[in-house]
Amino acid sequence: MSVDRNPTQYLKEEYERLLSEKLTWEPRELQSSSGADCRMDGKQVIMLAANNYLGLSTHPRVVNAMIRATEEYGAGAGSDRSIAGDMGVHEQLDSRLARFKRAPASLTYPTGYAVNEGLIPQLATRGDLFVSDELNHGSIIDGIRLSHADRAVYRHKDADDLARVMKEAEQHDPRYRQIWIITDGVFSMDGDLAPLPDIANIAREHGAGVYVDDAHGEGVLGEQGRGIVSHFGLSHKQIHAEMGTFSKAFGVVGGHVTGSEFLRKFALNKSRSWLLSGAIPPGVAAACIAAIDVLDSEPQWLAKLWENRNHFINAAQQLGFDTGNSETPIVPIMCKESGIARELADFVWEKGIYVLPIVFPMVARGKARIRVQLSAKHTKDQLDQAIAAFKEGGEKLHLI
């Protein structure tokens, strides 16, 4: 018997649908290192879309650490950490990061995505509840979807609404066994901050756990870039799980979760993305350790990042651009319509500036924007060149 079914037909049809709705993703090719000045698709451009906030991906201490460890231990760890790939350098990274974060323990994972997707579903199960900011990152949403717990959403950054949701949750019958409040620390599309002290207070009143995604806060906020928990002067007794990534300000790749010793032991034994996925290569782990060392000993990069961020946002606001609620080196240039955001990105590309248009469905309809990400490596001249291009494009498209 043969059933008339074509397994690849759906792929073709779905791709064609995306294409017709202009929703396909076609990354440009980066033909140089990820610096302030890059080669992309055969063109020299100023990079304003990278997460390499401090320029550490090319820092000599970071690069040399990667080379040395690779020469000594090889290109790969040969296994998952859980089986036969847990090298000394991974353990060193865990403890170096915990020390940097001033927390009892950390556990590093293959990526930040793997932390959210692998750990969150284990934190709560049937009879429990996740309470999530409506604008949380997709990896958090995926993690929550993978769990058997109930879920509730509160309005973006709205502590009063969170308090309301928590109050309603207390009426649930049977009583929830445990509740986790989950939030981005820095929201990746808007560059604004979660009201973490308020969240910690509300959580304490209800005996709930707090899980914060610090992907865009590490290396950017807090004392020497220790991140959002440090920024708000909180401790890991109030913020029970702080996840992050080495793929952004640290300039390398890999994820982590930081908190108590028991969090580390729990995460190590329960996260399928840790147990069932290859260890980051030893060179990567060594580079991450070197990046933490740089953050601790070279404060000039953090200072320069903020100087550049302030220069850019002040100039953009003076021109009349709506920069949303940015509080960090992620600066949105609000365009409302997806078509306008795309046109502005294309316009500045022609002037040698690379930025990412963030359009529906990445953000809600009517909230399209250009996401500008500043780095410590930009020169004032490069930023002024970008501002001049935005001014011309903004006037042409009647944004200013």
Ligand SMILES: Cc1ncc(COP(=O)(O)O)c(C=O)c1O
């Ligand atoms: C807020 C947030 N969380 C998690 C991640 C995932 O991090 P990684 O790149 O290490 O997988 C990202 C990356 O885009 C992010 O922006």
